[in-house]
Amino acid sequence: MLYKLLCTLLLIFCAASMPLAGDAAGITQYPKLVEADYWTAQNKDGDKLLLDAKGVQFFNAKVRAASRNVPDLLHYPATVSGDSLKTRIMDYLVLEDDLYLHGNKVSENYKNILRKQTNVGAIPATVTPRYAVTVRRSSLRNLPTGEGLFYYAAERNFDVLQETSLDPGEPLVVLHQSANKYFYYVQSVNYSGWISTFNIAFTDKKTWQQYADPDDFLVVTAANVSLKTSGEQVIYQQGARLPLVSEQSDTYMVEAPVRSKTGLLQKQRLLLPRSAGVHKGYLPYTSNNILRAAFAFYDMPYGWGGLKDSVDCSSLVFNAYRTVGVYLPRNADEQEEGAGTKKLLETLDDKQKTAAINSLRPGAALYMDGHVVLYLGQINGVPYAIHSLGSYFSGGQRHVVMKVVVSDLSLQRSTGDSFLTDLRTAVEFK
Missing domain, CATH: 3.90.1720.10 (endopeptidase domain like (from Nostoc punctiforme))
Known part of the structure; x- marks a missing residue:
């Protein structure tokens, strides 16, 4: 009798612990x-x-070899063909569809303005890349505008010009500037597109390499980590890296990138609690x-x-x-x-x-x-x-x-x- 009771209780426990x-x-x-x-x-x-x-490094090399949008940034060419860059930038396929801005259908004149802002006529025969780092979480856009365009008048979630978002400290190869100088066309670790001029800071290649291939860093493991730099809160999303300066029993000291008034990279040292959702080096x-x-x-x-x-x-x-x-x-x-x-x-x-x-x-x-x-x-x-x-x-x-x-x-x-x-x-x- 006791045995049957124990078996019954066990079955009830198992049933309660499994989803219906x-x-x-x-x-x-x-x-x-x-x-x-x-x-x-x-x-x-x-x-x-x-x-x-080493296995991860080898696999990443296979990713770069197989993927057209994942270049080896550390060995990016010293010069780029102007014609090939024009071909990349002049992909205006999205503008062939009916699009809506603030609920109103976009005119052909507006689309032509966006095309002109790409400034492809100013691209020289040979482009010499420059090096920069993002200073805040930034949108990478299909065209040089921050305004959202949508396939439906009432749509607000799926902006057709939004390609991806980059975290602070992302290394960029800068290839071109828009006609109004508000956007740069850049190559990131796995995407190229337009980014706001005010969201990046230029630096020399040696300093840039410290962000492209850091020796000591923290990787964000939480969904997001927020830091206050130069009076603003900047968000680092999961997988972002923060250069590590030193560590104490309960805190890390990290360096956050900041943009000077002239657009150059500066570094600000900040303390980050160990409990903030970060890990020293990759997991x-x-x-x-x-x-x-x-x-x-x-x-x-x-x-x-x-x-x-x-x-x-x-x-x-x-x-x-x-x-x-x-x-x-x-x-x-x-x-x-x-x-x-x-x-x-x-x-x-x-x-x-x-x-x-x-x-x-x-x-x-x-x-x-x-x-x-x-x-x-x-x-x-x-x-x-x-x-x-x-x-x-x-x-x-x-x-x-x-x-x-x-x-x-x-x-x-x-x-x-x-x-x-x-x-x-x-x-x-x-």
């Missing part, structure tokens, strides 16, 4: 499933080192460290191109991996097509895809057209993921989410197919 089908299906808010600890505890070999420092490259990094953004707003001081689907992946020193392409399609160990899923049926996904290491990236999710693991054979989600469909109706969620892959897309059905590629970055 209704709690876990689709987007889940079941308490255990939205915490990193649950998934890291289930992750066999999750703390095993996947690549050491060890383990599967569990990738999961913990991704969960730092759980329930934060969807941030298209890094807006709202948050992440979209591909920057969630990019940020998590740069905490361990792995620098991926910025956009989902380039991540999918770039370096890594891949499983091709497109030709598999849903049952085969599920089996293939559940054989992956947690932290692998799963790609579909226009979206990427990070695989967390499975419950009773059902794979789960964390991702920054704009919306999903159900019964032909669009449901706006606009935040970082945990879900299974049963969510529907506009086609009516599930995320699982639409998956094309799974990538493990090693």
Whole structure:
């Protein structure tokens, strides 16, 4: 009798500790499933080192070789062809669509003004790059304007000119300036575009290299860390690096980049608590460290191109991996097509895809057209993921989410197919 009672109590405890089908299906808010600890505890070999420092360097070289937008900044050419730069800058494809500014349709005259601001006529036959560093979190734009353009009059979240956001201290190769001198065209670690003149500070190459390849630094592991420099709060997002000067038992002294009145780089020393959400050097490259990094953004707003001081689907992946020193392409399609160990899923049926996904290491990236999710693991054979989600469909109706969620892959897309059905590629970055 006692034995039966103990078995009954054990079954009740197990049932209470597992999510109910209704709690876990689709987007889940079941308490255990939205915490990193649950998934890291289930992750066999999750703390095993996947690549050491040299292995990470070797993998980053493969990323650069496979990705058109990820150059080797440390060995950037001393000169650049003016014609090739013009070709890059004159990609005005976005201006061929109907666009809206402040709810009003953009005129052709306005579009021509934007084209003229690119100032391509001033590009010489041979361009000599200059070197600069970002001094605050900054938008990198498709065209030299800070005004948002949208595909729909009422749209406010998806600015078609927003490419990505750069953290303070990002090394830049400066290639060109807009006609009104308010923007520079720059190359960052994995993207090129237009950045506000007032958000960068010029320096010599030797000083610049200290930001491009620092010896001693802190890496941000929290979603964001805020520092006050020269009277303003500047935000460093996850994966950003802060030059480390010294350390005490409870604080770090770091150097933050500041722009002088003449646009030159200056350094300001600041104290940062050890509890601020930073780590000395990169985190060890383990599967569990990738999961913990991704969960730092759980329930934060969807941030298209890094807006709202948050992440979209591909920057969630990019940020998590740069905490361990792995620098991926910025956009989902380039991540999918770039370096890594891949499983091709497109030709598999849903049952085969599920089996293939559940054989992956947690932290692998799963790609579909226009979206990427990070695989967390499975419950009773059902794979789960964390991702920054704009919306999903159900019964032909669009449901706006606009935040970082945990879900299974049963969510529907506009086609009516599930995320699982639409998956094309799974990538493990090693």
